[in-house]
Amino acid sequence: MSAPKSSPAYFLEAYVPIESHGERLDRFLTSSSTGFSRSRIKSLIELGHLSAENETIVDPSYRVKQGESFRLVIPEIMDADPVPEKMALDVVYEDDDLIVIDKPAGLVVHPAPGNMSGTLVNALLAHCEGSLSGIGGVRRPGIVHRIDKDTSGLVVVAKNDQTHTGLAVQFKEHSIERAYSAIVWGVPHPKTGEIMGNVGRSRHDRKKMAVLNQGGKPAHTRYAVQAVYSNAVSMVECRLTTGRTHQIRVHMASIGHAILGDRTYGSNLSKARTRVFSDKTRSQIKDLQRQALHASLLGFIHPQKSQFLSFKSDLPQDLRELVKCLEGNQNH
Numbered sequence: 396m397s398a399p400k401s402s403p404a405y406f407l408e409a410y411v412p413i414e415s416h417g418e419r420l421d422r423f424l425t426s427s428s429t430g431f432s433r434s435r436i437k438s439l440i441e442l443g444h445l446s447a448e449n450e451t452i453v454d455p456s457y458r459v460k461q462g463e464s465f466r467l468v469i470p471e472i473m474d475a476d477p478v479p480e481k482m483a484l485d486v487v488y489e490d491d492d493l494i495v496i497d498k499p500a501g502l503v504v505h506p507a508p509g510n511m512s513g514t515l516v517n518a519l520l521a522h523c524e525g526s527l528s529g530i531g532g533v534r535r536p537g538i539v540h541r542i543d544k545d546t547s548g549l550v551v552v553a554k555n556d557q558t559h560t561g562l563a564v565q566f567k568e569h570s571i572e573r574a575y576s577a578i579v580w581g582v583p584h585p586k587t588g589e590i591m592g593n594v595g596r597s598r599h600d601r602k603k604m605a606v607l608n609q610g611g612k613p614a615h616t617r618y619a620v621q622a623v624y625s626n627a628v629s630m631v632e633c634r635l636t637t638g639r640t641h642q643i644r645v646h647m648a649s650i651g652h653a654i655l656g657d658r659t660y661g662s663n664l665s666k667a668r669t670r671v672f673s674d675k676t677r678s679q680i681k682d683l684q685r686q687a688l689h690a691s692l693l694g695f696i697h698p699q700k701s702q703f704l705s706f707k708s709d710l711p712q713d714l715r716e717l718v719k720c721l722e723g724n725q726n727h
Contacts, residue, residue, distance in 0.1 A: 405468075405469050406466055406467060406468045406469060407424075407427075407466070407467045407469065408464065408465065408466050408467075409423070409424055409427040409464070409465045409467070410462075410463075410464050411423065411459045411460060411461055411462060411463045411464070411465075412461065413461045415459060415461075416459065416460060416461040417458050417459070417460075418458065418459055419455070419456055419457070419458065419459075420440065420445075420452065420454070420455055420456065420457040420458070420459055420465075421433055421436050421437045421440060421455035421456070423459050424436045424440075424445075424465065424467060436455075436467075437455040439467060439468075439469070439470075440452065440453060440454070440455045440467075441453055441455060441595065441596060442596065442601065443596045443597075443601025443602075444467060444468040444469070444470065444601075445465060445466070445467045445468075446465070446466050446468075447463055447464065447465050447466070448464075450598070451596075451598055451599075451601055452465075452598075453595055453596040453598060453601070453610060453611075454595075454609065454610035456610075476534075477505075477506050477511075477512075477514070477516050477517050477520055477534055477536070478512060478517060478520070479517065479520035479521035480512060480513065480517040480518055480520075480521055481518070481521045481522075482513075482517070482518035482521070484496055484518055484519075484522055485497040485498075485499070486522075487549065487706050487708070488704070488706060491554065492553070492554055492555060492557075492558040492697070492698070492699045492700075493551055493552060493553050493554055493558050493562070493697070493698075494519070494522075494523065494551070494552050494554065495549060495550070495551050495552075495693065495704075495706055496515065496519075496549070496550050496551075496552065497547075497548065497549055497708050498515060498542060498547060498548060498549070498550050498690075499547055499711065500544075500545050500546065500547040500684075500685045500711065500713070501544060501545060501684075501685065502514070502515055502544065503515065503544045504516065504538060504541035504542065504544075504550065505534055505535040505538050505541065506534045507534070515550070515552075516534070516535065516536060516537075516538065519536075519537065519552055520536070523537075523554060526554045526555070527552070527553075527554055528553045528554060528555050528556050528558065528559040537552040537553045537554060537559060538552060539551060539552065539553055539559060539562045539563055539566060540566055540571075540638060542690050543641065543644075543686075543688075545684075545685035545686055545688075546575075546685075546686065546688045546689065546690065547688075547689045547690065547708075547711050547714075548575070548689045548690025548691060548693075548708050549690045549691070549692070549693040549706055549708050550690070550693075551693060551695065557698065557699070558698045558699060560698070561696075561698025561699075562695060562698060565695055565696065566638065569636050569637060569638075570695075570696075571638075571693070571694065571695050572634075572692065572693070572694030572695070572705065573634065573635045573638070573690065573692065573693055573694075574632055574633065574634045574635075574690075574691055574692035575632070575633045575634075575635070575643055575688055575689060575690050575691060575692075576621075576630065576631075576632060576633075576688070576689045576691045576710060576714075577630075577631045577632075577633050577643060577647060577654050577687065577688050577689075578628060578629070578630055578631075578654065578655045578687035578688075578714065578717065578718070578721075579628070579629050579631050579647055579652040579653065579654050579655065579687075580627070580628060580652055580653055580654075580655065580661070580662075580668060581627065581628070581629065581651065581652045582620065582623050582626060582629050582652075583618060583620055583629065583631065583650065583652050586619065586620040587617075587618065587619045587620070588617075588618060589615065589616065589617045589618070590614075590615070590616045590618065590646040590647075590649065590650060591613075591614070591615050591616075592606035592607075592614060592646065592649060593606065593607045593608075593609075593610065593611035593612060593613055593614060594606060594607070594611050594612060594614040594639040594640070594641070594642055594645055594646075595607045595610050595611025595612060596611075603641075603659060603660070604639070604640050604641040604642075604644075604645050605645060606645060606646070606649045612637070612639055613637060614637045614639045614642050614645075614646065615635075615636035615637050616633055616634070616635060616636070616637075616642060616643055616646045616647075617633070617634045617636065618631050618632065618633045618634075618647070619631065619632050624721035624722065624724065625671045625672065625721070625724055626671070627668065627669075627671050627672070628655065628721055629652070630718065631647070631652070632691075633646075633647070641659075641660070643688060644657055644659070644660045644686060644688065645660060647660075648660040648661065654686045654687055654688050655680060655683060655686070655687040655717075656680075656683035656684070656685055656686045656687050657686035657687075657688075658686075661686070671724075672724050673724050675720060675724075676720050676721060676723075676724040679716070679717055679720040680717070683713070683717060684713070685713075687714055687717060689708070689710055689711065689714060690708065691707060691708050691709075691710070692705070692706070692707055692708075693705070693706050694706070
């Protein structure tokens with residue numbers, strides 16, 4: 396595979412004159428730059444590429460003030476088409492219009508800088524032999540939604556534009572049925588509830604998401620405790636009404652019940668947390684290579700057949716072994 400063509404990252408600086416005082420940030424930057432659309436500027440802001448006085452700003456609707464100075468980093472642009480790669484796929488369902496995959500943990504959904512090959516898209520291009528929809532973009536053909544690299548479970552991919560559009564509408568209207576199995580620290584109280592809080596880029600670390608008091612996008616997660624282990628860890632079903640980046644991981648951490656193995660939003664193993672566990676159980680938790688989160692249920696209306704399809708996925712082996720260990724620990 397040839398190396399992708401690229402243009403290096405660079406930055407733009409903009410100073411707010413008196414006539415621009417009070418203007419929306421994204422509108423001001425669009426008028427101050429050349430060759431960038433407002434949507435592109437807005438996206439860069441939300442991704443954490445803008446700073447003022449060394450502080451990251453992620454709210455495009457921020458009102459600028461006279462005398463402020465902004466620095467916008469334009470990231471490296473990659474120009475490379477995904478290459479078909481033959482890989483084993485766990486196909487749950489497939490027809491002429493779409494395919495449902497049970498994705499293993501560790502597999503990236505679509506190519507991005509640092510992961511230009513070995514992704515689900517690369518595998519699907521080989522499996523579907525050129526029939527994937529292109530509406531999702533060059534690097535994301537057929538992809539309507541995604542789950543994190545280290546989250547396992549169900550993903551639906553469109554094979555043509557009409558199906559892609561029909562699925563995209565359902566995701567936008569939040570009519571897709573989605574449930575995740577999460578193994579979390581502690582026991583949420585109450586045992587059934589909902590978490591509401593806007594999710595957006597952290598103002599302190601642009602690589603992380605956070606629940607924000609201002610800005611971000613509305614996010615809604617319903618949860619229900621399914622099992623409790625030694626009163627220290629719980630199996631929780633989380634159902635998404637919205638689908639924000641890292642939503643479940645951020646929401647569960649925000650109420651003090653981070654997902655086991657989550658090195659971004661979780662916390663380190665502590666003696667206080669693990670004193671109820673046997674050495675074997677502690678070792679099992681410590682050796683977990685990813686967040687204990689699995690997309691277990693996916694339901695939607697087939698855009699071409701107008702019938703509701705629902706798919707379930709059992710816990711993968713690593714999480715089954717973890718649960719078995721937690722269950723055994725209760726008799727320790």
